[in-house]
Amino acid sequence: MWFTVTKLRCISNEGRRVLEEWKNQFAVNERDGKPFCLLCRKILGVCKTYNVKRHFDTTHATFDKKYPLGSQERAFQITSLEKNAIAEQNTMRASLKVSQAVTLATFKISWLLAKHGKPFSNGELVKNCFLETQCLFDDLSNKNEIIRRIKSLQLSNDTVTRRISEISENLTEQLKTKLTTASALSLAADESTDIVDVAQLCIWVRCGEDIHRALSEACKDMNIPASSVVSITTDGAPSMTGKHKGLIAEMRKISPDLLAFHYLILHSEVRWLSHGKVLNRFLAVLPEIVHFLNDIGEGERFPVLRDNEWKTNVAFLADVTAHLNKLNLQLQGDGKHVDDLLGCIESFKMKLGLYTAQLKDSDLTHFPLLNDACDGVLDMQQRERFVKTVSQMQEKFISRFSDFEKIKYAGHFIREPFTFPVEKIKDLAATFGLLLSSKVLSIFGSTYICERTFSAMTRIKSRFRARLTDYNLQSQLHCAVTPSEPNFTKLVGSRQHQVSH
Ligand SMILES: [Zn+2]
Numbered sequence: 179m180w181f182t183v184t185k186l187r188c189i190s191n192e193g194r195r196v197l198e199e200w201k202n203q204f205a206v207n208e209r210d211g212k213p214f215c216l217l218c219r220k221i222l223g224v225c226k227t228y229n230v231k232r233h234f235d236t237t238h239a240t241f242d243k244k245y246p247l248g249s250q251e252r253a254f255q256i257t258s259l260e261k262n263a264i265a266e267q268n269t270m271r272a273s274l275k276v277s278q279a280v281t282l283a284t285f286k287i288s289w290l291l292a293k294h295g296k297p298f299s300n301g302e303l304v305k306n307c308f309l310e311t312q313c314l315f316d317d318l319s320n321k322n323e324i325i326r327r328i329k330s331l332q333l334s335n336d337t338v339t340r341r342i343s344e345i346s347e348n349l350t351e352q353l354k355t356k357l358t359t360a361s362a363l364s365l366a367a368d369e370s371t372d373i374v375d376v377a378q379l380c381i382w383v384r385c386g387e388d389i390h391r392a393l394s395e396a397c398k399d400m401n402i403p404a405s406s407v408v409s410i411t412t413d414g415a416p417s418m419t420g421k422h423k424g425l426i427a428e429m430r431k432i433s434p435d436l437l438a439f440h441y442l443i444l445h446s447e448v449r450w451l452s453h454g455k456v457l458n459r460f461l462a463v464l465p466e467i468v469h470f471l472n473d474i475g476e477g478e479r480f481p482v483l484r485d486n487e488w489k490t491n492v493a494f495l496a497d498v499t500a501h502l503n504k505l506n507l508q509l510q511g512d513g514k515h516v517d518d519l520l521g522c523i524e525s526f527k528m529k530l531g532l533y534t535a536q537l538k539d540s541d542l543t544h545f546p547l548l549n550d551a552c553d554g555v556l557d558m559q560q561r562e563r564f565v566k567t568v569s570q571m572q573e574k575f576i577s578r579f580s581d582f583e584k585i586k587y588a589g590h591f592i593r594e595p596f597t598f599p600v601e602k603i604k605d606l607a608a609t610f611g612l613l614l615s616s617k618v619l620s621i622f623g624s625t626y627i628c629e630r631t632f633s634a635m636t637r638i639k640s641r642f643r644a645r646l647t648d649y650n651l652q653s654q655l656h657c658a659v660t661p662s663e664p665n666f667t668k669l670v671g672s673r674q675h676q677v678s679h
Contacts, residue, residue, distance in 0.1 A: 284333060288345065526575065
């Protein structure tokens with residue numbers, strides 16, 4: 179707040195007070211710890227009798243002649259001057275309070291618009307909503323005052339745009355402060371979105387730009403030393419994971435111990451996975467489909483629908499996608515640390531082993547749709563094919579999540595330090611060094627956070643954004659995805675400061 183500036187200065191004037199006798203002698207009283215001339219309503223810089231006297235003698239010489247020192251007229255005149263000054267100051271303070279409230283309201287409305295991905299031009303709409311519903315205030319004695327306040331809200335497209343970029347700057351500032359105190363941090367990068375997300379901060383990277391260069395620049399901007407990055411989570415695309423030129427290879431040149439996690443299966447196949455449900459429903463209505471086709475005499479055109487082998491294949495596929503779907507749901511969500519996910523992946527790997535063994539024994543407990551489709555009896559060749567598919571899936575899972583092995587023990591250590599085998603502690607220290615727990619907990623569970631940012635961006639961009647500049651889009655995106663709250667008090671304070679100068 180800008181008032182504090184005067185307070186600070188007063189401290190440096192330590193020991194100097196505004197003297198009571200100055201009021202009668204020089205028509206000066208105290209305001210915010212400083213001498214205030216009641217005649218010209220100015221704050222006098224230096225709190226010394228010499229300076230106050232000089233101001234009075236040079237500027238207000240006639241006052242002494244008109245109201246001689248010690249006269250009743252003088253006392254009366256000074257009291258009345260003082261009353262006016264106080265009344266004026268109160269009005270000023272009240273109007274400052276009102277203008278601060280009005281500014282705060284425009285910040286909050288802009289924040290809500292950005293948070294919900296609404297066009298900036300909706301600011302005027304919000305104002306119109308207020309004005310159109312003024313019947314709500316009909317019984318209030320100060321209705322006109324309320325309407326006047328609402329009308330004073332500045333919510334034009336330009337103002338909202340400015341407010342949102344100020345909010346975004348404020349959020350970035352907060353994040354930078356947080357980052358300076360972080361002992362370890364991890365990145366989640368998602369190339370298909372062209373967005374790099376650094377601990378909930380969005381940095382927009384243009385299509386076609388070199389990802390590593392963009393990321394380095396982003397880190398530099400945010401004062402993040404590359405050496406403090408302990409892990410990176412990506413979608414597993416070749417541009418990220420390429421052995422020589424991929425992002426991770428580039429980053430390992432600086433931090434050789436960087437851990438990398440890939441979530442291809444969870445990322446690009448999310449949509450495909452939801453097809454599992456479609457398969458499920460398709461199987462449920464298959465008898466009706468066949469019946470219908472026969473009824474209209476088209477049954478012969480789709481012999482495959484009556485092919486039992488094909489039907490059991492579809493049922494097997496539906497069961498497998500249902501299992502993957504379930505895992506995927508467990509892995510999604512904000513704020514999941516790698517330690518939570520470690521358990522899900524571990525148990526899924528073990529489940530795949532169990533399913534393989536069960537299939538070998540023709541036990542279809544975990545393949546209910548397949549069980550229905552073949553009436554509990556599998557053809558031998560088909561069974562072998564299914565066994566092979568599931569065991570290959572397990573192998574793929576093991577290789578894809580191989581970097582997890584490195585932190586498996588770390589997860590155990592953090593969860594249950596007292597049951598952790600002592601002999602493993604040395605390996606652990608070699609991998610992570612000090613700050614083990616903060617390093618492991620900083621690792622992003624998945625690139626879900628990037629995906630969410632990307633869908634927010636698509637939403638914002640597609641609706642109304644042909645004219646939006648990159649900078650404005652970035653500010654809005656930042657507001658839409660951040661889990662932080664802007665510091666409104668500071669924002670309003672800096673606004674008032676700008677206005678008052
Ligand atoms: Zn004066």
